[in-house]
Structure formats: C-alpha cells, structure tokens
Amino acid sequence: MRCLSLYTLSRACRPFLKHQVLMLFIVTAIICIYLNIFHLRHKHAKKYVLSLSNYSWQWLKGSGQGPNQTDAQACMYPVLDPYNPKMMAYFKKVSPVKCGIGENWVYTENGTFRISKSASKNYGDIGCFYRTVTRGKTDFEVQKGPRVRFKDGDPLKTDFAIVQCLSPNGKKFETILSGISYQPDLHARYKPSMLSNSSMGFNVLMFGFDSVSRMTWIRNLKKSYDYFTKELGGIVLEGYNIVGDGTPQALLPILTGFTEPELPEARRGKPNAKQVDGFPWIWNEFKKLGYVTQWGEDMSGAGTFQYRMLGFKETPTDHNLRPFFLEGENNYEKSNCFGAIPTHKNMMNWGRDMFLMYKDKPKFSYLFHSKYSHGHTSQLQVADDDLLEFLQWLEKGRYLDDTILILMADHGARFTFIRDSVQGKLEERMPFFSFRFPKSFIEKYPKAYANVKKNSKILTTPFDIHETFIDMINHTGTGVADIRRRGVSLFKEIPKSRTCAHAQIEAHWCTCLNWEKVDKVDENVKKAISAVIEKLNSIIETQSHLCHELELGNVSQIVRYSGPNEAVLKFKQSADNDG
Numbered sequence: 001m002r003c004l005s006l007y008t009l010s011r012a013c014r015p016f017l018k019h020q021v022l023m024l025f026i027v028t029a030i031i032c033i034y035l036n037i038f039h040l041r042h043k044h045a046k047k048y049v050l051s052l053s054n055y056s057w058q059w060l061k062g063s064g065q066g067p068n069q070t071d072a073q074a075c076m077y078p079v080l081d082p083y084n085p086k087m088m089a090y091f092k093k094v095s096p097v098k099c100g101i102g103e104n105w106v107y108t109e110n111g112t113f114r115i116s117k118s119a120s121k122n123y124g125d126i127g128c129f130y131r132t133v134t135r136g137k138t139d140f141e142v143q144k145g146p147r148v149r150f151k152d153g154d155p156l157k158t159d160f161a162i163v164q165c166l167s168p169n170g171k172k173f174e175t176i177l178s179g180i181s182y183q184p185d186l187h188a189r190y191k192p193s194m195l196s197n198s199s200m201g202f203n204v205l206m207f208g209f210d211s212v213s214r215m216t217w218i219r220n221l222k223k224s225y226d227y228f229t230k231e232l233g234g235i236v237l238e239g240y241n242i243v244g245d246g247t248p249q250a251l252l253p254i255l256t257g258f259t260e261p262e263l264p265e266a267r268r269g270k271p272n273a274k275q276v277d278g279f280p281w282i283w284n285e286f287k288k289l290g291y292v293t294q295w296g297e298d299m300s301g302a303g304t305f306q307y308r309m310l311g312f313k314e315t316p317t318d319h320n321l322r323p324f325f326l327e328g329e330n331n332y333e334k335s336n337c338f339g340a341i342p343t344h345k346n347m348m349n350w351g352r353d354m355f356l357m358y359k360d361k362p363k364f365s366y367l368f369h370s371k372y373s374h375g376h377t378s379q380l381q382v383a384d385d386d387l388l389e390f391l392q393w394l395e396k397g398r399y400l401d402d403t404i405l406i407l408m409a410d411h412g413a414r415f416t417f418i419r420d421s422v423q424g425k426l427e428e429r430m431p432f433f434s435f436r437f438p439k440s441f442i443e444k445y446p447k448a449y450a451n452v453k454k455n456s457k458i459l460t461t462p463f464d465i466h467e468t469f470i471d472m473i474n475h476t477g478t479g480v481a482d483i484r485r486r487g488v489s490l491f492k493e494i495p496k497s498r499t500c501a502h503a504q505i506e507a508h509w510c511t512c513l514n515w516e517k518v519d520k521v522d523e524n525v526k527k528a529i530s531a532v533i534e535k536l537n538s539i540i541e542t543q544s545h546l547c548h549e550l551e552l553g554n555v556s557q558i559v560r561y562s563g564p565n566e567a568v569l570k571f572k573q574s575a576d577n578d579g
C-alpha cells in the first residue's frame with residue numbers, strides 16, 4: 001500500500017500539519033509496517049494495533065529458525081544495482097559549487113593566519129583584523145572576541161575567527177575561517193603509558209554524509225569511491241542495515257552503543273530532560289587513552305543532538321565545529337560557501353588541519369556533512385572531487401599509515417521521490433558504510449582484517465561499529481562473534497546465521513526479509529486500512545476545524561514481509577517491477 005502523503009490531506013489542514021511534517025512521516029512509516037505485518041500475521045493483529053499506539057513493536061521472532069541451512073546465510077539482504085534505470089531516473093548531473101568570489105584574502109595554515117600572496121599582489125598592502133568565535137554558554141550561542149589586528153603568520157588564538165581586511169584603495173574582504181589552534185595542554189595529553197597493551201592505538205578518521213545509501217554513494221561519489229575501493233583497498237559493508245529512523249538513530253548506536261530510548265531523557269520539553277553530556281560517548285573513551293578528539297557537523301539549525309534534543313552543556317570534544325557553523329551559516333554562508341571555500345571543502349580542510357596539528361599524536365575525528373545530501377538525490381556530486389582530493393592528500397602525506405579511515409552515512413534517502421520505488425525504500429535502510437585499514441594494521445592484525453572483509457558480506461549494524469571501536473580500545477582477539485549480543489565487533493567473525501532478530505532490527509527496517517507483492521485486496525488488508533485511517537483520524541481529531549476527515553483514496557501497492565531466507569533474486573525482481 002502506498003503511504004498517505006501530505007497531499008492526501010485537505011488544503012486547510014496542511015498548514016496545521018506543516019509543523020508536524022516529521023510526526024506525519026513517522027506516522028506514515030508506521031502505517032506501512034502495520035499493514036505489512038498485519039497481512040503476514042493477521043492472528044496477532046490486535047497486538048500490533050496496540051503497538052501502533054505506543055510506537056513500539058517487536059521485530060519478527062523466529063527468523064533464522066527455518067529448515068536446516070548449514071551453509072546458507074540467514075540474512076539474504078538485497079543485491080541492488082546502483083544503475084537501475086528506475087533509480088537513474090531520479091539522478092541528475094549537477095554543476096560544481098560556484099562561490100562567487102575568486103579567492104580568500106586570508107586563510108589558515110596549521111594554526112596560523114596567512115594573508116594570501118596573490119591577494120597582496122592584487123590589492124596592495126592589506127590590513128586585517130580578526131574576532132575570535134568560540135562556543136557560548138550553550139550549544140546555541142557563540143561568543144565573539146574584540147577586534148584584533150593581525151599579520152601574516154600570527155597564531156590563531158581559537159579555532160574559529162571572523163576576519164576583515166581592507167586594501168589601501170578601500171576594497172573590503174570579510175569571512176569566517178576555521179582552523180586548529182595550537183593548544184599546549186592537548187599536545188601534552190598523550191603519554192605512551194596511556195595505551196594499554198591491548199589498545200590498537202590507531203587514529204580514527206570517520207567522515208560521513210547524511211542520507212546516502214550505498215547505491216547513492218556509488219552514483220554520486222564515483223571518483224572518490226573508485227579511489228577508496230581500488231587504490232586504498234577500502235572495504236564496503238554490503239549488508240549494513242539501519243536500526244531506526246533518522247540521524248540520531250544511527251549516530252547514537254555508533255557513538256554510544258545505545259538507542260535513544262535507552263539513554264537518559266534529553267528531548268526538548270520533556271520532564272526531567274537533561275543535555276546529552278552524560279551519554280557514554282565513545283570519544284570520551286578515546287580521550288582516556290590520550291587521544292585528541294574532534295567532532296563536527298553542518299546544518300547547525302538542525303544539529304543531530306540539538307534539533308529535538310537539548311544538545312551539549314559543555315563541548316563534547318576537544319575540537320568542536322558547532323560554533324563555526326552556527327555563526328557561519330547564520331551570517332557568512334553564501335551559495336554554499338564561506339568566502340571562496342565551499343562548506344564541504346571547509347569541513348574537509350578542518351579535518352586536514354587536525355592531522356597537520358597533531359601529526360604524531362593519537363586522534364579521533366568524526367566529521368559529518370548534511371547540506372547536499374539531506375534533501376537531494378544528486379547534489380552530493382559536487383563533493384566528489386574534493387573528497388577524492390582529501391583522500392589523496394591523506395594518503396600522499398602518509399597520514400593514513402597509522403589511521404583507520406571510515407567513510408559512512410547514517411541512512412539512505414528518507415525524503416524525495418526516490419522512496420516511491422521498492423529499491424528506494426530498501427536503499428533507505430542500507431546506508432554506505434566502509435573501513436580502510438593501513439598496512440601496519442593488516443600486518444599486525446591479519447585475522448581481524450580478514451574478518452572485517454568476510455563480515456562485509458554479512459548483516460551488520462551501527463551497534464557493531466560501536467563494538468568495533470571498543471575492540472580498538474581494548475582488543476579482545478578475533479575468534480567467532482557472539483551473535484546473541486545485539487552488537488558485535490567486526491574484528492570477530494560473524495556467523496552466517498545472524499538475523500535481524502539477533503541484531504535487534506525491527507521488521508520494518510530489516511532488509512533480510514522479502515517484500516512480496518500482494519495482488520489481492522483481501523479482507524485482512526481492508527481491515528488494516530480501516531484501522532490505520534481510524535488511527536490517523538483520531539490523531540487529527542482535535543483539529544477538526546482545519547482537517548478534513550481522512551478516507552481511502554486508492555491503494556496502489558501492497559507488500560508483505562516474508563522471510564528470512566528468500567532468494568536474493570526475488571528481491572531484484574520486485575525492485576525492478578515495482579509500481
């Protein structure tokens with residue numbers, strides 16, 4: 001069945017629901033789950049109706065308990081084609097970001113201000129001032145320092161600064177710059193004794209884009225993908241499956257090992273809600289080993305931990321990009337650029353600066369860019385050349401020699417027409433996630449490396465990424481992973497018998513289940529549809545002066561989950577034929 005969309009609602013009702021689009025998305029998602037499960041297990045319909053009202057339902061029990069399949073893999077996730085014509089129809093070539101100005105008069109270089117030679121040549125003896133930009137009392141404020149004159153080579157006092165320059169003939173330049181300022185205490189943090197003999201001791205660099213399925217990554221980031229997989233030997237997790245809807249539902253399991261409901265209440269407006277500082281963040285564990293930590297994301301108005309949640313009370317990491325984007329996006333961003341630098345490039349440069357400043361110090365860095373990919377299917381292409389250049393810079397500078405590199409996304413597209421197709425819905429559930437290990441890792445931990453390669457063809461989840469981080473911190477050897485646990489380290493061999501039930505992936509998100517087309521609108525489906533519409537009507541009842549009562553327009557598609565051991569081919573067919 002096709003999920004109800006905003007357009008199903010009357011015109012008058014839409015403004016009311018505009019503020020509740022997110023809620024509506026959640027509700028529509030639930031309808032699909034409900035219908036599918038209802039049809040599959042109609043005897044338990046009542047139970048699922050109840051679950052619908054409290055937003056918690058169970059993943060299918062009994063997956064993997066079918067006939068003996070000694071050799072078969074329990075989770076046969078779909079094998080999708082990135083160039084499926086149906087998907088290519090959503091894909092457009094886009095032109096590169098054009099910043100509107102040729103060059104920045106000022107830039108940063110390993111913790112210092114630099115005045116561009118060519119700007120000096122073009123504009124004469126430039127006079128420049130900076131104002132420091134730092135975090136205010138909360139995640140939602142920045143503090144700006146007084147105006148200070150500086151010259152070429154002066155040190156950055158803080159990571160971020162607004163710079164203003166004047167040329168002798170009255171031309172002006174102003175932008176916001178990011179860098180990594182020199183902080184003696186951070187350089188002094190690491191002592192070799194901090195690494196226990198079981199810590200692997202590699203730097204971690206994780207770079208991600210929001211809402212990018214593995215297929216969309218391949219479609220949009222072709223050059224950097226080829227370089228990453230072919231030249232660098234990156235390993236892409238082909239069975240990586242989300243465990244919930246949205247960015248926090250991916251990043252919290254990765255960074256804390258828990259889901260949002262398992263963590264202390266941090267949602268805005270909820271009783272006893274507190275900021276997220278107390279969550280067991282993985283960067284704190286790295287910090288205990290002497291690592292310098294870095295975290296940053298763009299779209300500060302919708303921060304992963306600030307949009308619905310209260311954000312951080314104190315800065316979570318040693319270097320935190322939030323004040324830069326908060327000030328930059330509000331006052332300096334033009335045509336996706338800060339001055340002459342596209343915002344994604346600025347973020348990559350900030351990652352680069354971390355590696356320059358702490359060349360020989362252990363570091364944990366996580367950068368996550370959303371702007372191009374969050375609501376567009378093709379815009380991410382503009383980052384391909386720069387991502388390639390960043391990877392090449394890291395490799396040529398030998399920064400990857402002691403670094404575990406992770407390129408990733410949180411989930412596939414949750415919006416846009418791409419989700420009208422079955423493949424689009426599957427892509428939503430299968431984001432891009434990949435690892436690249438340096439030679440020194442492969443030599444020291446050959447079995448762990450071989451296991452990651454094997455596991456790249458097995459069902460894996462964000463919880464596993466967290467366990468893998470823990471295993472980097474305290475390596476507990478290889479061997480076979482205990483799949484009775486929700487998350488397992490990728491350094492251990494994951495048995496083929498692992499199912500969504502083991503990994504605690506709800507049926508709605510589980511791509512190991514087959515989605516069979518159901519042709520007949522039978523009594524059970526009719527009942528399910530009425531129940532869903534009734535539920536939706538009860539939600540909008542209080543707004544009856546604005547909202548027309550909903551009624552069924554048309555049913556365009558009904559699918560039912562079955563599984564868990566259906567052939568992969570079947571998936572391909574239904575993905576190609578969907579309506």
Ligand SMILES: *[C@@H]1O[C@H](CO)[C@@H](O)[C@H](O)[C@H]1NC(C)=O
Nearest residue numbers: 047050051053054055056057
């Ligand atoms: C949700 O509903 C089920 C079925 O009634 C119930 O067992 C469960 O405790 C409820 N969960 C919450 C969080 O209210």
Ligand SMILES: *[C@@H]1O[C@H](CO)[C@@H](O)[C@H](O)[C@H]1NC(C)=O
Nearest residue numbers: 064065066067068069070071
């Ligand atoms: C299934 O596997 C178990 C354990 O390997 C074995 O004991 C049992 O006989 C098998 N059943 C069938 C029907 O092959």
Ligand SMILES: *[C@@H]1O[C@H](CO)[C@@H](O)[C@H](O)[C@H]1NC(C)=O
Nearest residue numbers: 196197198199474475476477
């Ligand atoms: C780590 O050191 C302890 C004590 O020095 C030793 O007992 C243990 O076997 C070592 N572990 C590894 C993995 O080398």
Ligand SMILES: *[C@@H]1O[C@H](CO)[C@@H](O)[C@H](O)[C@H]1NC(C)=O
Nearest residue numbers: 110111182355356357358359
């Ligand atoms: C950058 O500056 C820091 C601090 O002065 C220094 O330790 C480091 O070696 C420099 N990096 C490079 C690549 O020159």
Ligand SMILES: *[C@@H]1O[C@H](CO)[C@@H](O)[C@H](O)[C@H]1NC(C)=O
Nearest residue numbers: 196285286469470471473474
């Ligand atoms: C690693 O092991 C040490 C020593 O047993 C322990 O204190 C620490 O909490 C462990 N770290 C993690 C992240 O599990």
Ligand SMILES: *[C@@H]1O[C@H](CO)[C@@H](O)[C@H](O)[C@H]1NC(C)=O
Nearest residue numbers: 002553554555556557558579
């Ligand atoms: C209802 O949906 C079916 C299947 O997509 C389609 O063939 C039919 O034309 C639709 N009817 C209306 C009235 O939209």
